Amino acid sequence: MENFILFAAVGFLAQAIDGALGMAYGVISSTVLLGFGVPPAVASASVHAAEVFTTAASAGSHAVNRNVNWKLFAPLAAGGCVGGAIGAFVLTSIDGGALKPFITGYLALMGATILYRAWRAGTPRNFPVKYSGPLGLVGGFLDAVGGGGWGPTVTTALVGAGAEPRLSVGTANTAEFFVTATISAAFLAALLTGHWENAEGITSHATSVAGLIAGGLLAAPLAGYIVRIVPVKVLTYAVGVVVLLLAGYQTARLVGLL
Helix, strand or coil: HHHHHHHHHHHHHHHHHHHCCCCCCHHHHHHHHHHCCCCCCHHHHHHHHHHHHHHHHHHHHHCCCCCCCCCHHHHHHHHHHHHHHHHHHCCCCCCCCHHHHHHHHHHHHHHHHHHHHHHHCCCCCCCCCHHHHHHHHHHHHHHHHHHHHHHHHHHHHHHHHHHCHHHHHHHHHHHHHHHHHHHHHHHHHHHHHHCCCCCHHHHHHHEEEEEHHHHHHHHHHHHHHHHHHHHHHHHHHHHHHHHHHHHHHHHHHHHCCC
């Protein structure tokens, strides 16, 4: 029961941040699971199983509050599903840690870019639809391999390119449901086909996953409302700060400080 309450609290906090800023659910949840000694592939599969439920609730909230750019949504989600499926099978075969330095560098660069755009306070620009599919492909792959890279990749790219933060967060979060469902299905397929030999640890962490789901479901409906009422400049600064914090955290882990 204590583990359930702990992970419910983690799930609530992670989803509240993710729903409002478009990132950090996977990173926070995966970090906690890894801290409890859960293997990377099992942690990623567990987080994505929980996200199937929380992203559905968050997507509904953003859609109701009109935070979704539907022109970007379809190619972004389609690309994310393909990239996520590939990443899931890659993660069950190799160590995804090799990509961490590149992801950390990307986060640092985009965080600085977003803060610069917030400081300049320019007019929001439309993100080119033709690039949304490839962006989704990369974001989905990194999300599966890293246990939570969709928001840091996709949301930061959209906001960094000058798109309106409210629509960037809402569109990325809504597409994330389909990406997460695809990644979870890919993990399941890898398990059933014998491609993934070290998946037995998932069942022993069912309580943790249930806690993540319960906490996330409580926080998810707040996402769309928070994004809709927060001023654009404040939201842009918040996204930039969170991205740089994530980059700093990943750097600390890479150099052995954490």
